[in-house]
Amino acid sequence: MKSYISLWPAHAPKLRFPRTLAILGSTGSIGVSALDVVAQHPDLFRVAALAGGKNAARLAEQAATFRPGVLAVLDEDVATELKGLLPGGYAPEILVGPAAYETVAALPEADLVLSAIVGAAGFLPTLAAARAGKRIALANKESLVLGGRLIRKACQASGAVVLPVDSEHNALFQALCGHNGDEELAKLILTASGGPFRGRDAAFLASVTPAQALNHPNWSMGAKISIDSATLMNKGLEVIEACHLYGLPVSRVDVLVHPQSIVHSLVEYVDGSQLAHLGVPDMRIPIAHSLCYPRRVALAMPRLDLASAQNLTFEAPDDTLFPCLGLAKAAYAASHSHPVALNAANEVAVELFLKGRIAFLDIPRLIEAALARHAALPEDCDAAELIAADNDARRETMAACC
């Protein structure tokens, strides 16, 4: 098989339990859910390191419970606040600043790294984990959007393995287990809830507020991915993520809107069979699957009851009203670095929208303009060049709108 096989189970080294875990982004939505899984199975994990951002109170609480030897935060002020909140007699090493996340990702005492920082800030730490040969449970889809090729190359060189946490890609991974080779694979079908604005018209979208956009119908998530779900950019980033993970061209990754978020994605084989993964919309399922793979563990949470579930419905996405999905596909097809500009412009636009400085429909406009400005980088460019392109697109997007 020629797909992103460094993550494939048959080639993956066995990882024994208890697994020693480092979490990048422990204070976020994914990080909190992951620690709930760990708390439900304390015999399966030792927590070696927790890296938060600026939420010292939550990180201190997590650290007091799981007692990792290493903590990381974004700046000195947060570090000082954190030190004041830790229980007496417990003195972990506290690392500070953006480079600290790369140190945590490559920590010798950790064999499993959960990459759950939000946005492009997750790229270099994920790359560091890949270079250090870790097993990586990957939630941070933006790192593949930015530098999927570099991460794949690093995995191939080091023996690192990536297991997808993103619910759709985890669903695909489960539905792909057991297939005999890429020639049997017809296409991947990513499901999308459609977000809070499914079925609305352009006039409605023109005046939606951040609070309305944050109000996702099915999933409870961080702010950035919630807005991405409302614009369908989340699905666009996920199409790119799927291309990197499973080695298929964008033309063989379809998107199907499924408002109930019960079917998490499907694989279609050449004989016409479609294999789906179903479950309640709760990230603890894919998180536990990727942290424990190949073992399945019991989870204390509501179960899917299909007899009492509402109808499961499916429809094509509205590409005209939600252009971000098409922009993401176009970026991936344009060059390997156009997704860098797409992602950077999106991060800037989402932040400006959340601050009330631009309208919802300005988000795709700013992204389209960033893609038009971007000049493709050479195929063999390195991480520093990708980061420079990311910075350029951020600066130019900011200048274009303010």
Ligand code: NAD
């Ligand atoms: P979140 O905003 O809830 O949490 C983000 C975490 O990253 C926090 O711990 C924060 O402190 C940290 N962080 C933020 N900026 C940082 C920076 N510059 N440097 C270091 N740390 C920083 O986000 P989330 O919803 O948990 O999403 C995390 C990632 O997982 C995203 O890439 C998202 O697309 C992906 N994901 C999330 C979900 C979900 O249900 N939340 C589902 C699938 C994929």
Ligand code: MG
């Ligand atoms: Mg997803």
